[in-house]
Amino acid sequence: MAFLAGGTLTALAATYFATGIVTGLSGLVGTVLGGVISVGAVTYHDNRRQKKEIEAMRASLYAEIVDRVARCANDYIVPWRNFARKIEREDAKFLPSLPLVLPAVAGKLGLLDAEILLAVTQFYFRLSVLRDAIELVSKDPDTSEAIRLTRVKMIQERLLSCFDPALRSMNLLNVPDCQKFDQEAVRVYPHLKKEPGDLRQILQRFADLAAEKNIV
Incomplete structure (x- = not known):
């Protein structure tokens, strides 16, 4: 889901910006955002799982x-x-x-x-x-x-x-x-x-x- 979100952001940005440079930058931004979302999701689920284990x-x-x-x-x-x-x-x-x-x-x-x-x-x-x-x-x-x-x-x-x-x-x-x-x-x-x-x-x-x- 995290990488799908990043890909979606990339596609939207590519549609909005016409030039190849901007498209490349938007792809990079989407990849970075996707990675951030992925790390955040993994951390959240790990913390939630650990909390349940402790309980x-x-x-x-x-x-x-x-x-x-x-x-x-x-x-x-x-x-x-x-x-x-x-x-x-x-x-x-x-x-x-x-x-x-x-x-x-x-x-x-x-x-x-x-x-x-x-x-x-x-x-x-x-x-x-x-x-x-x-x-x-x-x-x-x-x-x-x-x-x-x-x-x-x-x-x-x-x-x-x-x-x-x-x-x-x-x-x-x-x-x-x-x-x-x-x-x-x-x-x-x-x-x-x-x-x-x-x-x-x-x-x-x-x-x-x-x-x-x-x-x-």
Whole structure:
């Protein structure tokens, strides 16, 4: 279309001007204009495509972060908040699910604003550390009572450390209709329904508790 526009301009100019020199100049002008239009069109479409890619990536990251942090909150409420029994090998079921979206978009994370990128990576880092802790204690559950209490406290703290970076990520990603994602997470994870407030209010209370305990 861009080159067609340039050709059209050339033809019009050639019709208007009678001399060969003017015709040549008009052809040059048409070619230049066609090139400018072409470059502008390509740039516009590239920018538009990149913008859509970023929006899709933000929505995908938001959905995964909400799911993972809702699971963390659900597991913190039951059983880890008031954990009173012996740790068992079956407690490996509380391992956070491995991220799927993050590795899939890893090559494009640089398109995010620095503040968003930092919050997102901090959440996934804490999620990984939590996974390591649960995997460790569930593999070797036969310990003394003192060690059990220490390990339970470690998992509680690592759970609590996830909530603030998750909230910051959710706020900074600023996904349209984000309430729908939040509501779906509450619907899926049953223990969240026992807590007052919506998902963000629940996460904020747990994040505040982590701050009170100086958990970072």
